[in-house]
Structure formats: C-alpha cells, structure tokens
Amino acid sequence: MLTHWLIVEADLHSEYGIDVDNRGLMRRRSWRWLEARILGLLSADTRLHRALAPPPSTTPG
Template sequence: MLTRWSLVEADLHDVYGVDVEDRDLMRARSWRWLETRITGLLFADSRLRRALAPDPETPS
C-alpha cells in the first residue's frame, strides 16, 4: 500500500475530500479513521482499486 501512496493520497482527496497534507486534520484523527478510509478505497471506484485489481474486461 505504501508503494502506491500517491494513488492513496489522490483517492483520499477525490473520494473523501481528505487532504493528507493538512497536518491539523491528520493529527486530530486516529490511525483507525485513516485505515477505514484507505480500506474503503478498495471498494470504491478509485485509482488504488484499479491499480491493485484491474478489471479484466478493460483493455490495457
């Protein structure tokens, strides 16, 4: 997951409106909060999901 951090960061912003560069926000939230949202990206239409489990129907 960390090797795909740029995808995670972009998806967190697109899907949840979370700016991981907002230090105050990130310090105010728990690791569980962040983990829940990152896990949620795997079930959303996201860059991360497409990178980790590409749709076999989609041509490369």
C-alpha cells in the same frame, strides 16, 4: 500500500475531500480513521482499486 501512496493520497482527496498535507487534521484523527477510509477506497471504483485489482484481461483464447 505505501508503494501506491500517491494514488492513495489522490483518491482520499477526490473521494473524501481529505488533504493529507493538512497536518492539523491528520494529527486529530486516529490510524483507525485513516485505515477505514483507505479500505473504503479499495471497495469503490477508485485509482487504488484499479491499481491493486485490475480487471481481468480479455485476450482471445
């Protein structure tokens, strides 16, 4: 997941309006809060979802 952090950060902003550079916000929130949102990114059509679960190839065979 950390290898995809730039994608996570972009998706958190585009999907939830969360700016992870807002240290005040991030300190007020729990790891559980962040985990729930990241898991939400995996269940939606997001960059993170596409990076970790790309669609099956459609090569003729």
